[in-house]
Amino acid sequence: MEPVLSRDPRTGEVRAEVGVEADTAAVDAAVRAAYATLDLLADRAKRSALLRAAADGVEARAAELIAAADAETALGVPRLTGELARVAYQFRFFADIVDTGAFLGVVVDEPDPAAVPPRPALRRWKVPIGVVAVFAASNFPFAFSVTGGDTASALAAGCPVVVKAHPDHPQTSELAAATIRAAAEQVGLPANVLVLVHGYQAGVDLVQHPLIAAVGFTGSIPGGRALFDLAAARPNPIPFYGELGSLNPVLVTEQAAETRPDEIAAGLVASYTLGQGQFCTKPGLVLVPAGPVGDALTKTAKETAATAAPGALLDGRMREHFLAGFAARAAAPGVRTLAAAAAAPTDDAPQAVRAGLLEVDAVDLSSELLEECFGPVTVLVRYRDAADAEAVLTRLGGNLTATLHAESGEPGAAAWLARLSRFAGRVIFGGWPTGVAVAPAMTHGGPYPATTSPTTSVGGTAIERWLRPVTYQTVPPELLPEELQR
């Protein structure tokens, strides 16, 4: 069995060996162990207690978790401290949702003999879909990994979870899994409500396991699509809730570019270089007016990008992809390099890179610039008029977000917002897409390839992914689950 290695992305060195990859038998054992806890998770009071204990647990072990995550991801202690606070908040947020029970979707129909056809007594609610496989993401070792939104929402729904760890942070994953498993035991549930597995093949086996009822995935388009295809090709296909990739376009109107060039430029650079550009909501394409109207914004963006601090990416493969991806885009026809992404070794991080910034006229925009490039780079697309901008928007696939910078009272702003909502799950006015609030009204999803289904993986309604409806017909109330006995 292959060893699981923890690496330091700042240096590229192996720093520890963390267990072994799960073979097919180990994956089967993991899924069966999780499945055995399904009935026990039906107790909603225990589920909310588990989620609150998990929140307490990650806070109690914060120092250890953050140190491991920083060593494995180079994301830095301040960012990881914030991410872990988000995780604790999210566990408690879903605990409250479990307590209210609104997600059960209870509907009671009294009999109506006059209906066509006659209506019998019906009572409907939603039940847990079964064991959920969760694929951890590289770029959020806490918030989209073992302790992430998929895990929290699945447990909230009453589904045991088998997490496939991301190879970029196996040690963090082990610590995080141990924390949740301990929380389960604290509240009288089996530790196996969450089971962790490592290894590429383990992920493939997981998606194909007969007892896996749904999959949550956050990652790349190729990886996510391959797993989506496996889920769809099963003898019994299962829902695959994947968040794959997004360009997150930004449209700056002429009025906005003229009125707030420096503010917008500074906000843009801060957003696309945040976390070294390793956010699924990074703004990757920015429509800026052509000519003098947009030149001030462009100039400030160029100057600000040059001052961005270099940093290490999550792993060596990403670093290579980023540098090669930048070079290919910079070499595309009509592209002007405003800041050159490049290796920028520091004493602390020999593997560090610096941010890039590209510019191209809308008419010259080639298809490769419409593909997400993970890492600190964005493309300013200079457009001459609304038709020019519309021609670019028409070429976009689905997106997690789309952002409009317009001035208040500007005619046409509502139309642009409506246009952007055609292909995005979240439409932002005057802000930036990085930073996804854990909130009842959040949508983190969008038409493919943003996500593989019209759902959200962040926010209150994320729980809906792990439920299926069941209706009881003419069942005497005393034989029904308590929630339906009314």
Add this chain to the structure above:
Amino acid sequence: MEPVLSRDPRTGEVRAEVGVEADTAAVDAAVRAAYATLDLLADRAKRSALLRAAADGVEARAAELIAAADAETALGVPRLTGELARVAYQFRFFADIVDTGAFLGVVVDEPDPAAVPPRPALRRWKVPIGVVAVFAASNFPFAFSVTGGDTASALAAGCPVVVKAHPDHPQTSELAAATIRAAAEQVGLPANVLVLVHGYQAGVDLVQHPLIAAVGFTGSIPGGRALFDLAAARPNPIPFYGELGSLNPVLVTEQAAETRPDEIAAGLVASYTLGQGQFCTKPGLVLVPAGPVGDALTKTAKETAATAAPGALLDGRMREHFLAGFAARAAAPGVRTLAAAAAAPTDDAPQAVRAGLLEVDAVDLSSELLEECFGPVTVLVRYRDAADAEAVLTRLGGNLTATLHAESGEPGAAAWLARLSRFAGRVIFGGWPTGVAVAPAMTHGGPYPATTSPTTSVGGTAIERWLRPVTYQTVPPELLPEELQR
């Protein structure tokens, strides 16, 4: 281009030529024509007016529609009259849903700077997913076809519809489409909110068309799975909401078999022979106690089945499949034939068949008896004890329904209900699964192969399939759609 033929299933003869099959160009034109109406359907008041006008329209043309459907399906005027009344009821049911707007799922979050991360102002609702392809079913020429639940719920959601007609009732489909298209024009919408196409290849082209955003399908497992696979294999996979097949098991407890043998037997035979057994909710497997406790029920069922009136099936291919399917099951090891399905020509219907009834001991139950056999046949499975019954349930896939016949106050009834809800979307106590009420609390769906997604195709929440969430972040309320301006 291939002609579309209308046939009389009672005689097997061609009765009319109804247009031509759509080639790839015609499908493309149909989808584009429907897509062009998407923005106009955003007007909710017009949508509910359209649905009410459609209800009025089918009522006004009832005689013509029912005559065509009876000639093409042999389902009989009484049944088709009821089915059309259901359709009118369903259009008005969804019109009310459109007016209330609860399905929009509006959630408003006020900003909360203390949240982790800070929460900006968020307003979430759901928007129409795009043009929906609807595949009509053979067995419900009105209620699961052009005028069916998928069409009604998709239009209610604001999605234009392209319907692929079922070859068993092309003339009925043309009349039905003309009725809805006229209703659209009556309320000031374009007729193209619904476009009809014919032909097998047209269906294949439809599922692969770039502007189709989701598919609704009701039909067989092989046909539905082939289309599901095409939808999943698209460059941008789209949701495929298919209702494919279901065995609809019934469990009769010892107490129930002892207490109400004749009532249960009569109810069962009426249910499985209703509409010549051509319901997706037909009870196809009935667990009856072994030995004397279950013998009375079995005897009455045998006697009642012998008196069931012969009738024509929906088409010649179904007739062949039914007779061959019955013969294969009757020849399986341990199977006893209580009533032999067979050709039973009448003056009115030379192609008529009579119902069959099979019996087998649970221990002898072979896999082919666990496959749905479309048409008037069911299998009594005699079980010795709870473990014997459980062993059968364990072998079942997902089902639309599961039914329990137990006596009130019988210990264990609640446990059986919980057990049945594990694999079914609707659990019935003391009744029969045929007959699906159009009601807020209805679930017509279940784990695969019952449906391809954890949703319902009948009832109030069927509308959820055609929506996707969009969240507006920090957008000034005056720039938002009216429903979000609060």
